[in-house]
Amino acid sequence: MEHVWHIGSPVGDLTLTEEEGALTGLYFGRLSRPGEAGPTALLEEAARQLREYFAGQRREFDLPLCLRGTAFQMQVWQALQAIPYGEVRTYGEIAQAIGKPKACRAVGMANHNNPISIIVPCHRVVGAGGSLTGYGGGLENKRFLLDLEKRNH
Structure with missing residues (x-):
């Protein structure tokens, strides 16, 4: 249940x-x-x-998670969890990190399907050159989360 x-x-x-x-x-x-x-x-x-x-008092979450997805999605979500607080990575860097350097778009789709936003920090992934790209919670919220982490880093 x-x-x-x-x-x-x-x-x-x-x-x-x-x-x-x-x-x-x-x-x-x-x-x-x-x-x-x-x-x-x-x-x-x-x-x-x-x-x-x-409140800027926590940088890491300590909760049991149950992520359900394809093997590829699980790889991406694991890579997202390795992005340090206050830092960002590009879709290309995530693709490289999981050993699939040409899978930038697929990384973007896995990011989009992340079921545990914020805690599995898909907001820390940006476009090439640092551009803010799509975010399920809206770009305004993505900017808020990135700014929050930058201030408290």
Whole structure:
């Protein structure tokens, strides 16, 4: 049974999901999802860590995650988690890091399909030359997250 909880944040409403003791989703917006509504101990801990992150007091998250995707997506999401707080990488650098230097567009699509935004920091991936490119939470939120990390780095 999936548990669903909505929280407010400086980037708007967020929807957190948990299943079997692991975080399965962090989505922008107040999404209607099937499952049991309301907090669990894990979702409350995720909310606490997110509050600390937004306050500039947390650089890394310590939560059990359950990412579900293709083998390629899992490689990309693992590479995203290796990007240090306050730093960015290009899609090309991520493609290179996973040993698929020509897969820039596929990296972008895996980024787009990241189910645990912010915690799996897809906002830290930028276009060539540092340009801000698409972000599921909106470019304004991407800029906010990057600026937050830059200020507190």
